Amino acid sequence: MPKRVDHDERRTQIAEALIQVAGRQGLHAVGMRDVAAEAGVSLRLVQYYFETKEKLLFHGLQHLTDRFTARVDARLAAAGRDPGPRATIEALLLASLPTDAESRIFHLLYSSYSILSVTDEALAAQPFIDKPDAAENALTRLIQQAQETGQADAGADARTEAISLLAMTATMGTSILVGQRTPESAIAALQYHLDRIFNSSRTAPTAR
Amino acid sequence: MPKRVDHDERRTQIAEALIQVAGRQGLHAVGMRDVAAEAGVSLRLVQYYFETKEKLLFHGLQHLTDRFTARVDARLAAAGRDPGPRATIEALLLASLPTDAESRIFHLLYSSYSILSVTDEALAAQPFIDKPDAAENALTRLIQQAQETGQADAGADARTEAISLLAMTATMGTSILVGQRTPESAIAALQYHLDRIFNSSRTAPTAR
DNA sequence: CTTTTCGTAATACGAACGTACCATAATGAT
DNA sequence: ATCATTATGGTACGTTCGTATTACGAAAAG
Numbered sequence: 508m509p510k511r512v513d514h515d516e517r518r519t520q521i522a523e524a525l526i527q528v529a530g531r532q533g534l535h536a537v538g539m540r541d542v543a544a545e546a547g548v549s550l551r552l553v554q555y556y557f558e559t560k561e562k563l564l565f566h567g568l569q570h571l572t573d574r575f576t577a578r579v580d581a582r583l584a585a586a587g588r589d590p591g592p593r594a595t596i597e598a599l600l601l602a603s604l605p606t607d608a609e610s611r612i613f614h615l616l617y618s619s620y621s622i623l624s625v626t627d628e629a630l631a632a633q634p635f636i637d638k639p640d641a642a643e644n645a646l647t648r649l650i651q652q653a654q655e656t657g658q659a660d661a662g663a664d665a666r667t668e669a670i671s672l673l674a675m676t677a678t679m680g681t682s683i684l685v686g687q688r689t690p691e692s693a694i695a696a697l698q699y700h701l702d703r704i705f706n707s708s709r710t711a712p713t714a715r
Numbered sequence: 716m717p718k719r720v721d722h723d724e725r726r727t728q729i730a731e732a733l734i735q736v737a738g739r740q741g742l743h744a745v746g747m748r749d750v751a752a753e754a755g756v757s758l759r760l761v762q763y764y765f766e767t768k769e770k771l772l773f774h775g776l777q778h779l780t781d782r783f784t785a786r787v788d789a790r791l792a793a794a795g796r797d798p799g800p801r802a803t804i805e806a807l808l809l810a811s812l813p814t815d816a817e818s819r820i821f822h823l824l825y826s827s828y829s830i831l832s833v834t835d836e837a838l839a840a841q842p843f844i845d846k847p848d849a850a851e852n853a854l855t856r857l858i859q860q861a862q863e864t865g866q867a868d869a870g871a872d873a874r875t876e877a878i879s880l881l882a883m884t885a886t887m888g889t890s891i892l893v894g895q896r897t898p899e900s901a902i903a904a905l906q907y908h909l910d911r912i913f914n915s916s917r918t919a920p921t922a923r
Numbered sequence: 924c925t926t927t928t929c930g931t932a933a934t935a936c937g938a939a940c941g942t943a944c945c946a947t948a949a950t951g952a953t
Numbered sequence: 954a955t956c957a958t959t960a961t962g963g964t965a966c967g968t969t970c971g972t973a974t975t976a977c978g979a980a981a982a983g
Contacts (some may be wrong), residue, residue: 534836535743538970549932550971560971613834614967622826625892626741633933639895665906671883674904676889678882682835687847696882699875719948720960746940757962758941768941 518556521546522570525563530612534619539563561629568620568635575613578602592653593705596646600676600697605683606690614680643669650704659705668704672697726764730778731755733771738820742827747771769837776828776843783821786810801913804854808884808905813891814898822888851877858912867913876912880905890908 510676524546529537543550556644557563582602586594605611624630653659679693732754737745747768751758765771790810794802813819832838854877861867887901 510930531834533831535831536834539972551932551934552930554972555930558972567974615830618826618830621893622823622830623741623743625823626739626744631893639890664907667904670904671879671908674846674883674886675879677889678885681829681885682847682882685829685839696875696878699872700879718960747942748940759962759964762942763960766942824965 514556517552518566519570521548521553521556521563522567525567526571526612526616529567529619530618534616534623559561564630565633567616568630571613571616571620572638574609574633575617578609578613592649592658593701596649596672597697597701599642599670600644601694603676603680604690605680611684618681618684632714639673642673643680646672653705657706660703663704670699672700675700717851725760726774727778729756729761729764729771730775733775734779734782734820734824737824737827742772742824742831772838773841774897775824776838777839779821779824779828779842780846783825784819786817786821800857800866800918801909804857804880805905807850807854807911808880809902811884811888812898812901813888821890822892826889826892842872847881852880861913865914868911878910883908 521542524677525537525542528541528545532541539553546553553563557566579599579602582598583595586598588600588676600708602610603614605614620630620635623634643666647666650659650663650668652667654661654663654665674692676697679688680695682688683690683693729750733745733750736749736753740749742829747761748758750771751761754761760878765774772810785808788805790806791803794806810818811822828838832841851874855874858867858871858876859871862869862871862873869902882903884901887896887904890896891898891901
């Protein structure tokens with residue numbers, strides 16, 4: 508045989524190519540030949556490592572979410588250890604906004620996959636829907652922790668606020684993507700709600 | 716000549732067919748032959764009234780927003796005349812949620828067009844981006860009115876709240892669409908924020 | 924050293940798509 | 954009555970797409 512090659516590595520390389528070209532042309536417009544050209548390999552190779560286009564798309568989605576998770580983790584690590592609930596939430600939300608090339612592509616493609624999954628049942632069966640659930644749970648717990656330590660308004664419904672923050676962030680992301688809103692205004696709106704939920708002082712519980 | 720036919724009527728009929736089939740298969744998967752079959756006309760006829768597919772898609776988007784505007788207006792009319800700011804806002808937001816077949820299709824296709832416009836500059840040049848702006852302005856004014864009459868928290872930032880409500884509603888819609896959330900839970904979250912913004916009593920201004 | 928298997932390449936195939944072309948019946952205008 | 958125009962149908966063309974087929978060199982296995 509020729510030099511045994513690392514399949515996972517090659518698959519990652521090709522999935523990366525898929526993401527790049529999809530970010531440029533749109534997920535709907537990407538063909539196997541485009542992916543092959545972007546990855547610098549032959550069309551046959553793409554077929555070899557992903558037998559069908561559907562499998563390629565699935566793996567691309569998987570790779571996308573993995574990369575995004577790593578990105579968020581990196582942001583959290585950069586915030587220092589134990590930065591407090593509010594700073595953690597800020598890092599989480601701001602990492603999701605499409606403010607640079609990488610996050611723009613992520614947001615665009617994740618949205619594309621979501622919309623696609625409405626009419627494509629094979630994609631809908633793919634388990635990329637529980638990712639939002641995990642984020643929602645994490646945010647809820649952070650808010651609850653802040654409430655217990657008096658850092659957040661005790662009268663707020665933690666889960667509903669978590670859902671709302673994530674929902675707002677998602678739409679803000681799309682608005683930024685289509686050029687309807689600036690990242691600054693989106694961040695301002697999010698800060699507005701964080702100011703509302705969190706107390707500025709760390710001692711006084713909220714009067715109600 | 717044959718019986719002179721109303722071009723606008725035919726174009727509307729075909730655009731309607733486009734929306735139906737796109738709602739079923741996804742916007743990316745709709746072909747001119749599908750539209751022709753759905754409208755019960757020949758492929759040539761679709762070409763005749765919309766010379767190119769691009770023009771057909773543009774007109775479909777136009778028709779979609781028109782229908783949605785009419786739908787919202789109908790909801791507002793059904794709420795009775797002068798129902799107060801909160802009821803008006805509720806009608807606006809709830810009309811946007813994909814709770815029945817028609818609104819599901821609308822939400823799916825509007826999202827599809829939005830995502831498409833990120834990578835398709837011809838679509839991006841289409842003026843369907845100022846529609847959200849109009850909604851944002853309308854909501855802002857309604858909240859301001861409520862603040863002036865003491866029906867809403869005077870300390871709230873009307874525009875930011877309007878932006879937030881619309882943003883939340885948009886994501887909630889998508890979540891419902893992909894089956895991640897029920898309409899009831901989405902409505903509950905929206906009500907939570909309306910309860911926060913609006914006072915239950917109509918006289919007492921908010922203490923702050 | 925032979926044989927089998929793996930990575931890679933080139934290319935062919937059938938289907939589907941958007942568009943273009945040709946045809947024709949019906950009707951308004953002259 | 955004739956002619957030009959309009960609405961409609963059928964179909965062919967060129968391209969692109971995903972997939973299948975065939976081939977071949979290189980190295981691990983025996």
